[in-house]
Amino acid sequence: MEPFSTSLTSIGPKKNKRIIPQDNSFMRIPDLIKTKVPEGLKNLYGFDISPNALIINLTRKEFEGDYTVVTFPFAKQARKSPGDVAEALGEYLIANTEEFVSYNVIKGFLNLSVGTSYWPDFLKRVLENDSFGYHDDNGRKALVEFSSPNTNKPLHLGHIRNILLGWSTSKILKAAGYDVVKTQIINDRGIAICKSMLAWQEFGAGATPESTGTKSDHFVGHWYVQFEKHFKAEYGEWQGSDAAKKVLAEKDVKEENVESFWSKYKNEYFNTHSGLGAKAKQMLLDWEAGKEETRNLWKKMNQWVYDGFEVTYKNLGVEFDSLYYESNTYLLGKDIIEDGLSKDIFYKKDDNSVWIDLEKDKLDHKLVLRSDGTSVYMTQDIGTARKRYEDTGADTMIYVVADEQNHHFKVLFKILERMGEPYAKSCHHLSYGMVNLPHGRMKSREGTVVDADDLMADVIGVATKNSEEVGTVLDLPKEDQEKIFEQIGLAALKFFIIKVNPKKSMIFNPEESVDMQGQTGPYVQNAGVRCRGILRKLGEYDGNEALKLETVHDAEKETLRLIHSYPEIIADAAKDLDPSHVANYCYSLAKSYHKFFNSGLSVIRAESEAAKAFRGDLTQATLQILESGMDLLGIEIPERM
RNA sequence: GGCCCCGUAGCUCAACUGGAUAGAGCAGCUGACUUCUAAUCAGCAGGUUACAGGUUCGAGUCCUGUCGGGGUCACCA
Known part of the structure; x- marks a missing residue:
């Protein structure tokens, strides 16, 4: 038996000699469409449209084609029927691009087919670029606040949703080109x-x-x-x-x-x-x-809590770049209020309490200093926001906090805006819904609070039991097995939570959260592990052969198109601050690969060298994107399972 | 009660932000492992998208109203 570390980390040929086309004009299809369709409309009808106004979809599988452009929106300006516009655009794209080889029109839908030769070339680009899908630095800095626990009790299921959202949102923003600072405020007093x-x-x-x-x-x-x-x-x-x-x-x-x-x-x-x-x-x-x-x-009791939190965070696989303690920040903001008072942003009542009038913005009057001069939560938040801006220069601030505080953040952001804070308009409340149990809310009084540590131990326990039943990793050393069980258990838990749109409240069914079949973390992991297995057995192959490919089958096409759309998924998830987009994407990609695997198209026993090389590349690229996408969710893909 | 959010298959969730015949998984039923890992795949069944109107080429998605669920309305955090 070979040692775990060497036998499993080599996943086959990484960089074969490849013919790398020398031109820099390579464009992925959506970008190509965004360039060529406006150009076509201009030439054909003489009007301009914004590329971002284009609606580009993956063609539904019941129709012929790969990408679909919706032409209804242009019909009026072109003074033609949507169908006529689609026909004309189709002709134009065939004549003026290499990539599109045919098209068909159904009503206002222009279905475009991409030529076979595009795909092997595209896969090579993916394999050459470890961070395919990531976007260039956009020069902006985002501060993400999440977790933010109280120090009088351990973390629970609610914190887990918060932490997973905060963590993956941070990762996604980074992938989308932001500089990211992960922080939390510890409510220690x-x-x-x-x-x-x-x-x-x-x-x-x-x-x-x-x-x-x-x-x-x-x-x-x-x-x-x-x-x-x-x-x-x-x-x-x-x-x-x-x-x-x-x-x-x-x-x-x-x-x-x-x-x-x-x-x-x-x-x-x-x-x-x-x-x-x-x-x-x-x-x-x-x-x-x-x-x-x-x-x-x-200090003694808080230290106990911090030591405990550290273990929980480590087990969950998260960490922070900076920490703020309420004991240091709870007095912040008072000076700012005084200053704002002199500028008439705030006003003082007879009893000396200080308020802000937000009626113009359809909000109430809000107290910012008590009559005894002490501060409230809002005061702290105002002070902390500015301090963070001064500390980090972050021009975007994201607060991951449950939706029961929607109103609070609406008010906070409006106050910051009134104060003219430069980051005020880029503040976002990543508001997420409550996590409920099948029988209702978690209630500490009724002892139904699900503890974070217990929960993780449970899912890892179930993963261990399942894994031992399946028996595929029993030949590995004990510690390697344990690592895998942990990866699988946490994948089940994390994916279960993160696949749900943050703004929706969710029902956490402990039994379903440890499911490992169907739409689950382990299912996605399994697809990646399957890729690893194939690549291991495939061994060396001549990557250049792939460029001679003659046909792309439907079962391959689905996976290709998904890999192809990864950059848009990251961009959308970042724009919406919604990691569930990435989770659902990873599931789709895994599903399409499983389907390909079972389609009868063999990688190792492919019908030609070209097909073999192409499918080898496809398998490598799938693995690469699955690893990348799951990494954005804080989930690892084991070497075996 | 005022304001905000939600309501999609028995259950848990999608639906590229207004696009084609609303899709997955679980649960149920049929099939596929001497084959690159069956934690997989193929198939069957399951829907008046809470309800009623409206807007337009086109609505689960936007507007109005009704019903149901949640949140919030502190000199708490």
């Missing part, structure tokens, strides 16, 4: 972490993650839960007290409403009568005053 701190101090008896053998962020989360438990007990007991009876009498609560009244009163109880509440609040005040003992406790 506030009443929540104080609750964990207090509970640990009061009831923890010196326990540590080490002493209890608990992952350190879960350890801190445990004490947060303990706080809630003790608080609830305290509250329940209090409800029988004279003070409680007095409250009921004052508020004139009827007998049958007592229970629901108490559940709504909880927050007020925390702020008024609760002993634990008072202690937690005192802790927050001590923290703000910089009391050393409190700060040390805070």
Whole structure:
């Protein structure tokens, strides 16, 4: 048995001697159409159109042709029927390009067929360029904020959707030509972490993650839960007290409403009568005053959380370029408000609170400084945005945050605009829908929150079980097997989440998330692994033979056209900030290759040297694009599976 | 209640941003492994795109209304 690392990483011939055409005029079909159709319209009818206004589709498989141009939009200006325009354009393209060899017209649809010789040439271009599909630097810098957890409890399924969206959006923007900075703001201060701190101090008896053998962020989360438990007990007991009876009498609560009244009163109880509440609040005040003992406790517990997060992030395969801590940024923005006050962007009320009037933009008045002069969330966000601009020079800022904050970001961006911030118009809220379970929302009270670490362990567990049943990698060393199981399990999870359009809320069915058949991550991986297997067996071949190819079969054409459209997929995904485009694309490409594989067209036993070389190139290119596309989603394709 | 988002096959999702006969997967049923990996493929079945109008060559997509679901309306984050 050969060692894993050497036997599996060689995937066949990488760079054979090839005839590389010397001209620089190579254009992919969409670009060719965008050049030649406006030119044709100008020559034929004498009017100009914007190339971007063209509608170019892959020809549906029930019709003859490869690419379809829709001519309805030009009919009026040309003063001809859409069919006539299509005919004339078809003639023009045949006469004035090498690539198109025939056409047909159905109503206003011009179906164009690309000549066979185009494809082997095209594949060579793909294989020569490892980053085929990527776009040139556009000179812009985008800052992407995602994850942004609180430090009082571990990450859960909601964070996973956020993180996967943020990560892949960052990758996609990079591929689309942006310089990208990945960042997060860590919400490390506030009443929540104080609750964990207090509970640990009061009831923890010196326990540590080490002493209890608990992952350190879960350890801190445990004490947060303990706080809630003790608080609830305290509250329940209090409800029988004279003070409680007095409250009921004052508020004139009827007998049958007592229970629901108490559940709504909880927050007020925390702020008024609760002993634990008072202690937690005192802790927050001590923290703000910089009391050393409190700060040390805070540092200790936060460090536990960070150590835990680091493991989760690493397992998920993500990392950040920079971090912002709320404890450093929560005072930012106040100066900016003062400044804006003098410029009449904001106004002050009699009680000294500061507001902005957004009624002209069909929004409300929004508070930006409390009457006691302290800041609110919005104030911080204003300050942090400017700081980030100063720190990084990013002219585009993308906030990956759940859609419950749609309104907040609408207001934030409008305020930044009013302030004349140079990046204001390029701020985007990548808003995504809630992740629900088959039986409804995740609720911490009902213990239905799906923990991130548990979830990853589960999917890897299922992948391991499946893989051992299939038995195809049992000959490999144990650690290589484990690596593969991990790759497969995470692929299932990540793909399941990322294939859904971000703005839609999604239902997360744990059973379906570990499916490995059909429209899933492992299905796509399997196509790539299949390519690797074929290339391994194929060995050396003469790449130049491919240029002598005489026919391209339908089963090959589908895969070719998909590879061909990869650059547009990246551009669209970047424009829409929507990684699901890439996921669905990868699935289509994998599907088309599987189909080709089963079509009876053999690579290794091809009918001619030309076909063999061509299919070898096709297989290599498919693998290259699958790896590239899945990489944008944070998914790896294993060597074997 | 005001504002915002969503509603597509039994279930989970697509539909190139207004283009051709709305496509996949899962679940169900039939077939294909001595063949380049069956985590695959081929096929059957499944739809009044919530409903009613409108806009135009053309509507799941845009507009209006109705019904259903979610979010949000804090000197919280």
